[in-house]
Amino acid sequence: MSQKVPSNITAKINFFQKIWLEVKLVLRLMKDKRVNLWIKLLPLGAFIYWIVPDLIPGPIDDAMVMWLGFYLFIELCPPDVVAEHRQALLRVTSGEWHEAKVTDSDPQVVDAEFQDLDK
Secondary structure: OOOOOOHHHHOOOOHHHHHHHHHHHHHHHHHOOOOOOOOOHHHHHHHHHHHOOOOOOOHHHHHHHHHHHHHHHHHHOOHHHHHHHHHHHHOOOOOOOOOOOOOOOOOOOOOOOOOOOOO
16 A cells, blocks of 8 residues: 555645645656556556547546546555655645845835836
């Protein structure tokens, strides 16, 4: 079974970020030479199923096949390799957003006007 992401990290990640992380994880595992070539056929087959028109119309069956293919692929990959790639994807620098403080005496701020000389 694959390594689970710590709950303190997943609590800060929304649904779409989790999906994007799983897609990036699959892409990283597809490039990794330590993963068996036959196992790499799972997400490839799911992707081909998604592209090729099928007999059952609708996006739900395509999404289920993609999810199942990706899930089985991650589960069948070596757990230590999956954990290594998960940690690399979740490695982020924590920080806070601050608005720039601009003062009149700030030497980097230039007050100027634009004039189009071509007219």
